[in-house]
Amino acid sequence: MKVEAGHSPTSPVSIHDLTVAYNRKPVLWDVDLDIPEGKLIAIVGPNGAGKSTLIKAVMDLVPKASGKVMIYGNTFKKQRKLVSYVPQRESVDWDFPIDALGVVTMGRYSRIGWCKPVRKIDYKRAMDALERVGMSDYARRQISQLSGGQQQRVFLARALAQDSTIYFMDEPFASVDAATEKAIVKVLSDLRSSGKTVVVVHHDLQTVREYFSHVILLNMRVVAHGRVEDIFTEENLKKTYGGRLTLLSEAVERMARH
Amino acid sequence: MIANHSISDSRVSLPSLEQIVQVLTLEEYNTRVVVLGVMALGTAAGLVGTFLILRRRALTADALSHATLPGIAIAFMVMVALGGEGKNLLGLLIGAFVFGCIGVLAILGIRHTTRLKDDAAIGIVLSVLFGLGLCLLRIATELPNGNTAGLNGFIFGKAASMVANDALTMGVVALGVAIVIGILRKEWTLLCFDEKFGAVQGWPMLWLDVLLMAMVAIVTVIALQSVGLVLAVAMLIIPATSARYWTTKISSMLIAAAIIGCLSGWLGGITSALIPRMPTGPIIVLICGFWFIFSFIVGPVDGLIIRQITRLRLNRRISMQHILRAMWEVSEDTETSQFSIEEIVYVRSWSKRTVSKLLRRCEKLHFATRVSAKNWRLTQKGSAEASRVVRNHRLWEVYLITHADIAPTHVDRDADMIEHVLGRDLVAKLELLLETPALPKSPHPVGEQQ
Amino acid sequence: MSWSIIDTWIIIIGALCAAGCAIPGTILVLRRMSMMGDAISHTVLPGIAIAFLVTGSRDPTAMLIGSVAVGLLTAFLIQGIQSLGKVEAGASMGIVFTVLFAFGLVLMRQAVDHVDIDPDCVLYGSIELAWFDQEPDGLGIPRGAIVNSVMLLANLFVVLLFYKEFKITSFDPALAKSQGIQPSFMHYLLMTMTATTAVAAFETVGSILVVAMFIVPPATAYLLTNRFGMMFVFSIALSIVAAALGHLSAITIPTWFGFSGTSTAGAMAVATGVLFIVVLLVSPNQGMISRLWRRLSVRILVIREDILGLLWRLEERGQGKMLPIQLSEAIGTTELSVRMALLSLKKRGSVSKTASSWSLTERGRTNATKLVRSHRLWEVYLDKHFPQDTHQLHHAASRLEHVTTDAMESNLGHAEVDPHGSPVPDEE
Numbered sequence A: 001m002k003v004e005a006g007h008s009p010t011s012p013v014s015i016h017d018l019t020v021a022y023n024r025k026p027v028l029w030d031v032d033l034d035i036p037e038g039k040l041i042a043i044v045g046p047n048g049a050g051k052s053t054l055i056k057a058v059m060d061l062v063p064k065a066s067g068k069v070m071i072y073g074n075t076f077k078k079q080r081k082l083v084s085y086v087p088q089r090e091s092v093d094w095d096f097p098i099d100a101l102g103v104v105t106m107g108r109y110s111r112i113g114w115c116k117p118v119r120k121i122d123y124k125r126a127m128d129a130l131e132r133v134g135m136s137d138y139a140r141r142q143i144s145q146l147s148g149g150q151q152q153r154v155f156l157a158r159a160l161a162q163d164s165t166i167y168f169m170d171e172p173f174a175s176v177d178a179a180t181e182k183a184i185v186k187v188l189s190d191l192r193s194s195g196k197t198v199v200v201v202h203h204d205l206q207t208v209r210e211y212f213s214h215v216i217l218l219n220m221r222v223v224a225h226g227r228v229e230d231i232f233t234e235e236n237l238k239k240t241y242g243g244r245l246t247l248l249s250e251a252v253e254r255m256a257r258h
Numbered sequence B: 001m002i003a004n005h006s007i008s009d010s011r012v013s014l015p016s017l018e019q020i021v022q023v024l025t026l027e028e029y030n031t032r033v034v035v036l037g038v039m040a041l042g043t044a045a046g047l048v049g050t051f052l053i054l055r056r057r058a059l060t061a062d063a064l065s066h067a068t069l070p071g072i073a074i075a076f077m078v079m080v081a082l083g084g085e086g087k088n089l090l091g092l093l094i095g096a097f098v099f100g101c102i103g104v105l106a107i108l109g110i111r112h113t114t115r116l117k118d119d120a121a122i123g124i125v126l127s128v129l130f131g132l133g134l135c136l137l138r139i140a141t142e143l144p145n146g147n148t149a150g151l152n153g154f155i156f157g158k159a160a161s162m163v164a165n166d167a168l169t170m171g172v173v174a175l176g177v178a179i180v181i182g183i184l185r186k187e188w189t190l191l192c193f194d195e196k197f198g199a200v201q202g203w204p205m206l207w208l209d210v211l212l213m214a215m216v217a218i219v220t221v222i223a224l225q226s227v228g229l230v231l232a233v234a235m236l237i238i239p240a241t242s243a244r245y246w247t248t249k250i251s252s253m254l255i256a257a258a259i260i261g262c263l264s265g266w267l268g269g270i271t272s273a274l275i276p277r278m279p280t281g282p283i284i285v286l287i288c289g290f291w292f293i294f295s296f297i298v299g300p301v302d303g304l305i306i307r308q309i310t311r312l313r314l315n316r317r318i319s320m321q322h323i324l325r326a327m328w329e330v331s332e333d334t335e336t337s338q339f340s341i342e343e344i345v346y347v348r349s350w351s352k353r354t355v356s357k358l359l360r361r362c363e364k365l366h367f368a369t370r371v372s373a374k375n376w377r378l379t380q381k382g383s384a385e386a387s388r389v390v391r392n393h394r395l396w397e398v399y400l401i402t403h404a405d406i407a408p409t410h411v412d413r414d415a416d417m418i419e420h421v422l423g424r425d426l427v428a429k430l431e432l433l434l435e436t437p438a439l440p441k442s443p444h445p446v447g448e449q450q
Numbered sequence C: 001m002s003w004s005i006i007d008t009w010i011i012i013i014g015a016l017c018a019a020g021c022a023i024p025g026t027i028l029v030l031r032r033m034s035m036m037g038d039a040i041s042h043t044v045l046p047g048i049a050i051a052f053l054v055t056g057s058r059d060p061t062a063m064l065i066g067s068v069a070v071g072l073l074t075a076f077l078i079q080g081i082q083s084l085g086k087v088e089a090g091a092s093m094g095i096v097f098t099v100l101f102a103f104g105l106v107l108m109r110q111a112v113d114h115v116d117i118d119p120d121c122v123l124y125g126s127i128e129l130a131w132f133d134q135e136p137d138g139l140g141i142p143r144g145a146i147v148n149s150v151m152l153l154a155n156l157f158v159v160l161l162f163y164k165e166f167k168i169t170s171f172d173p174a175l176a177k178s179q180g181i182q183p184s185f186m187h188y189l190l191m192t193m194t195a196t197t198a199v200a201a202f203e204t205v206g207s208i209l210v211v212a213m214f215i216v217p218p219a220t221a222y223l224l225t226n227r228f229g230m231m232f233v234f235s236i237a238l239s240i241v242a243a244a245l246g247h248l249s250a251i252t253i254p255t256w257f258g259f260s261g262t263s264t265a266g267a268m269a270v271a272t273g274v275l276f277i278v279v280l281l282v283s284p285n286q287g288m289i290s291r292l293w294r295r296l297s298v299r300i301l302v303i304r305e306d307i308l309g310l311l312w313r314l315e316e317r318g319q320g321k322m323l324p325i326q327l328s329e330a331i332g333t334t335e336l337s338v339r340m341a342l343l344s345l346k347k348r349g350s351v352s353k354t355a356s357s358w359s360l361t362e363r364g365r366t367n368a369t370k371l372v373r374s375h376r377l378w379e380v381y382l383d384k385h386f387p388q389d390t391h392q393l394h395h396a397a398s399r400l401e402h403v404t405t406d407a408m409e410s411n412l413g414h415a416e417v418d419p420h421g422s423p424v425p426d427e428e
Helices: A051-058 A076-082 A100-112 A120-132 A148-162 A178-193 A205-211 A234-241 A246-257 B017-024 B029-054 B058-081 B089-113 B118-140 B164-193 B195-201 B205-224 B232-243 B250-274 B280-298 B304-332 B341-347 B352-364 B380-403 B408-419 B424-434 C005-030 C034-042 C044-055 C060-084 C089-110 C119-124 C127-132 C143-161 C163-171 C173-178 C183-205 C209-224 C228-256 C264-282 C288-316 C324-331 C335-347 C362-385 C390-403 C406-411
Strands: A013-022 A025-035 A040-044 A066-071 A083-086 A166-170 A197-201 A214-219 A221-227 B338-340 B368-370 B375-378 C351-354 C357-360
Touching (some): A025 A246, A025 C390, A040 A178, A051 A166, A100 B195, A246 C406, B029 B058, B029 B250, B058 B118, B058 B205, B058 C034, B118 C034, B118 C209, B164 B195, B195 B205, B205 B232, B232 B250, B232 B280, B232 C089, B250 B280, B280 C089, B304 B338, B352 B368, C005 C143, C005 C209, C005 C264, C034 C060, C044 C183, C163 C173, C163 C183, C183 C264, C209 C264, C228 C264, C288 C324, C288 C357, C362 C406
Parallel strands (some): A040 A214, A166 A197
Antiparallel strands (some): B338 B375, C351 C357
């Protein structure tokens, strides 16, 4: 009767029985998932379905109530060099006294190491990353003077400067201009062709087919996941967006209150 | 001192030139100690304060400094109990440091275990530990061989009690702080800007945070003697906040904050040496306050004046564009391309005075000329400029009607608001999008707008 | 300990003062503006100093006006610097109150030859000497008691008058505005109240300890109740207790160690802190102990139900008896907790013991049936909505079964068999 889902050592991200609760309200409950390697994967689901929480829990940014996450068969702590993160734009103070290049070099900090200053090569890498998102002209611009889309591209460049294998992006397409959208899509396809795994929290159902190869439909639990052609069906979407499963949320909420 | 002052006599006796020179050259031992000490303190506080401000922890630092009081009292009692004289500065400061850290931990504890928010947690720790400190201080005065005179000085600061060694300690601490900040600048920048990203990268954010607060505690502790614990937080936050109005780079902000802190210390030290009955700590804080007001008003980054100027410039550009558009639209309808002020007034809801003022500015810029006593005409240059402005406006109108579904009756006003703030590249995009001829016709009758 | 009428009056005055502070304090804490109370109470000092320098006397009315004016100026400046200067709220407060306080200290020092404002008084207040200040004479009531009762009554009056306005603006300023209540008016009304209260309390407990009176009792009350009105009641009660406790400990505790006593105002602040810690530990809803207890009892409940479910399934397969050690292995917990759970089940008459093995009683069977039923219904439900994770169904359902209410179960629907093919038992 009891089946243990094993962790696949080849999967870039393997999630097992993951439960996360915020202020006693469960956001994710018993999520089980193996993410395929080298694909562009969208996480799709209604508001409050736990999309951002899922990637945050993978990166140990929110405490897990239970469950395990493995990155290529090892814990996140041991594998964090492989992971890049593009947080939501609103998560930082854009009045901070720093320029775009300064933000992007942050992606190099862990390579530079403790206490050492930023080297020339790091600035060069950061500039390359800015170039890739079409922002090299704005390198010395203070970040508050950038438009929302440009800020998003700076965040993307910072992740690129890290040069890792797995990328987590939290709603990178949220309210950006056309130029930024185009730049992000280009970066995504570049990343895919160089074999990286990209997991994107996405809110726009219209563009899923166009931008991504795989999709995870999420509503507190995984409703379905797999290739876009197979999974992104009207029936599955109805299941995902058909309102919260009130009975389950009620039960899980009671559980969390304990 | 002087007993026979009347109340209304608020005269401050001015120091003589000789006195001023004596103070400025730091000839006198006491002045030298105090001035050099508070300068070192101001520098250190400016440096640490920069990160404190960027981390948005101003009030936590306030709680920290108030929480040092029981530490001072307990350290004093312990030292007396051990047979010491009780007022060993190092001992007192260690006690203060320990309790400062306890205070910060208590704030974090309350925030994590209850549903109270930061503000309440800070207020509770600040007031209760300060109360405890006052109780213990009162008790300490009754210790048989303890001489508590001067312990009160830690509350409001008593720079006069400083000796050379104290100033030296301050200097060493300032140097230490500067070195630590030089080493950890990159890490703390990450902590203050994007903690989560740093955590994903594997930086021990919690320990960096603890280390930063420890630095704050150290600076607070060395500020106790001169500035006092009630005002210590001012040294940390005011120079750093003022520095933000001068630069948008973190390295220059550190330097600016250090300079402002150091200068405030210097000016404060000198002022209190020159003018009688000027307590050093409060004077330094007041001077910091002046720096803040000065920076707040004239600073080139978001300073009050610069913001007013930008706004005025924008307003000016907008009214210039409005008058150009009005002149264009009015002359479009006439044979002679001439128009009177009244016609402009009719088109725009401006007063006659505003219109003639704007027309005079147009004349200066060679956009318009006066052809007769009543009539004006656009020059060639003005025509070109006006047609550009009108074109932008109408492109926006068309865009808003076709793409944003805005009623033609409202479109004029909406386009008005948008067109002034957007640049050339957007206009180019708009042209591409709309594939419009050189100058679209106005989608609404000109001159009937409100 | 020798008690005198002076001590009685100290407690009365302290309680009046603390209760008066608790009223604006409650609103400050609820609005997350506690530190505004701190900022304003600091600026009482420059207010008094300015009033003194302007009028040249210690006229209480002038001092009240001066302090309230500076207090409001503080609130105004903090807001202004925050919005105009793009400065974070905390830093803005820190700048304004330290500069004004420093200004007050300088003024006081300048006037030191003419004034008898004692820096100690700023810190400690003068509650110990309040009895001797009887003006108007002959009533036998100290002035401090009159001042503080007037303040308490005025605060009560204002809060009762604007009760629902404060409630709505604290909870949802946008909603308030849409209903025609100006949040900014309520803000400055609160600031006026805070400033006035700070001035009145200043004399009693000193400028910094006022902060304890403002913040700590309401914060404590916040851990005790979820209701707006009750917060005021609890805050006032707590602050009265803190005042009494504070003075008592100020005159007793130090004597145990051979000292004569300590500052009453300081001890009152500490007492508010002690009450806070006590409530933090034992509060019925938010307290740490009750939370710990609840977690523990849920764990035992889960083990109890797991035992019932296990025994039921064994019966289904024709067994039905088990040793505690076997049970603990099957459930995956320690033998000790299984034994404890078994004892508690026995007390409820759900299990019985023959030899050293345990089996279900009739009553236990009924309960167990219900559990297994909801377990298997959950499996059906989950299978329907999340079809891809069949391997997890059992695991998920065995956690859900413990929290299923009757109402939930009836909503789970009906099924004959679960996804693994086991029959779903009917309710008995």
